[in-house]
Amino acid sequence: MALSLSGLILPKLIQQRAFSVSAAVAAIQKLTRVRVVDNSALGNVHHHRPPKVIHIYTKNGIGKVGDRVLLAIKGQKKKALIVGHKMPGARMTPRFDSNNVVLIEENGNPTGTRIKTPIPTHLRKMEGEYSKLLAIAQRFV
Amino acid sequence: MAAVCTSRTRQMMGLLRILRNFSQNERLLSTSVLRHNVASDGPPKFTPPSKPVIIDKTQKEASLRRFLSPEFIPPRQRTNPVKFSIERKDMIQRRKVLNIPEFYAGSILAVTMTDPHVNGNLNRFVGICIQRSGKGLGATFILRNVVDGQGVEICYELYSPRMRKIEVLKLEKRLDDNLMYLRDALPEYSTFNFDMQPVHYEITGDVPVNLLKVKMRPKPWSKRWERPKFNIKGIRFDLCLTPEMMEHAQKWAEPWRPYDMLKEYDTSSLEEHIFKEVHENLRK
Numbered sequence A: 001m002a003l004s005l006s007g008l009i010l011p012k013l014i015q016q017r018a019f020s021v022s023a024a025v026a027a028i029q030k031l032t033r034v035r036v037v038d039n040s041a042l043g044n045v046h047h048h049r050p051p052k053v054i055h056i057y058t059k060n061g062i063g064k065v066g067d068r069v070l071l072a073i074k075g076q077k078k079k080a081l082i083v084g085h086k087m088p089g090a091r092m093t094p095r096f097d098s099n100n101v102v103l104i105e106e107n108g109n110p111t112g113t114r115i116k117t118p119i120p121t122h123l124r125k126m127e128g129e130y131s132k133l134l135a136i137a138q139r140f141v
Numbered sequence B: 001m002a003a004v005c006t007s008r009t010r011q012m013m014g015l016l017r018i019l020r021n022f023s024q025n026e027r028l029l030s031t032s033v034l035r036h037n038v039a040s041d042g043p044p045k046f047t048p049p050s051k052p053v054i055i056d057k058t059q060k061e062a063s064l065r066r067f068l069s070p071e072f073i074p075p076r077q078r079t080n081p082v083k084f085s086i087e088r089k090d091m092i093q094r095r096k097v098l099n100i101p102e103f104y105a106g107s108i109l110a111v112t113m114t115d116p117h118v119n120g121n122l123n124r125f126v127g128i129c130i131q132r133s134g135k136g137l138g139a140t141f142i143l144r145n146v147v148d149g150q151g152v153e154i155c156y157e158l159y160s161p162r163m164r165k166i167e168v169l170k171l172e173k174r175l176d177d178n179l180m181y182l183r184d185a186l187p188e189y190s191t192f193n194f195d196m197q198p199v200h201y202e203i204t205g206d207v208p209v210n211l212l213k214v215k216m217r218p219k220p221w222s223k224r225w226e227r228p229k230f231n232i233k234g235i236r237f238d239l240c241l242t243p244e245m246m247e248h249a250q251k252w253a254e255p256w257r258p259y260d261m262l263k264e265y266d267t268s269s270l271e272e273h274i275f276k277e278v279h280e281n282l283r284k
Helices: A012-017 A121-126 A131-136 B003-029 B032-040 B081-097 B243-252 B268-283
Strands: A052-056 A068-073 A076-084 A094-096 A100-104 B108-114 B122-133 B140-147 B150-157 B163-170
Touching: A068 A100, A076 A094, A121 A131, B081 B268, B108 B140, B108 B150, B122 B150
Parallel strands: none
Antiparallel strands: A052 A068, A068 A076, A076 A100, A094 B150, B108 B122, B108 B163, B122 B140, B140 B150
């Protein structure tokens, strides 16, 4: 996870201190492997490589719940919405054991027809944009 | 059924019997109170005896379990103790409004909190408490459950105004204080039904300890739980690690830690003092 270069390049003084010089720990960033949780064909057919994030549509390259991302699935590019990540977020919000993502079209409509895994309730804030996605979600946590 | 219940019912029956006998004797003697009834018509109507006020003298204060929530104990810091006493006042004020029951890491809780994004404004979650951390008003606890095959953890703040109700469905302790290893254990150990009914627990005596040893998923784990710094007793290491790996983990043992005098923090006298203060103020 966190790369520590302290042992290799930096001088002995910093070796004694042993702090790591890795990038900021982020929820979902480029090349994160994600899990598609809707019942779309693209997300559920087994491919020899897991779907990976190749671009995040935010100002910083860090994706949290409710951010749009670009995935590489089965050799094609597809937009998706993050619905849960492993990194702990705000205090009363849920933290999931896997980085969950729902496939989406250009206009914001979901590709699948049902989402079985639980979705955090604070996603309801984006009622206007992703109302169809919230409608197909079966469980809110 | 608990022994408490039967002794109480025995007391009630005894008292009722005495009162009933007394009322029957009164009828035979026909005192002034009952002359009105006799004057109207026939035998007087049976007036049930007034409900006796049961003062439970069998269970003294001393036998009730003394529990001080861990967030009351201030950490050893270079801050003014006035800060901790002011915070304690606020915590007691909040506890007068919301009942925060006694629970430990390993107990199963159901928490209801207000959520503006839900229809009825209330959001209920059931899970096992895997960690209690934080001191003072920022005290938190993490509940874990596996919902529809997805592991979910929510970190709740005990004193947040959004908390509506905290109920303990099953009060028990586990072999460790911190059950973060449940993330790497088989999902069956973290699944709890949302419609679970509360299990009766005693308010006297010791908290039941669940000696369950959990089976883990294959390595790699999120943390190297076999290392002595975590000091975990609740994992079945014999099923997932070889004795050589256990020995290799012992290389990270720090045998000087229990003898480190600078890390000593004796909270016994502080706990007594704070316990008395909290219970006095809560009763007011």
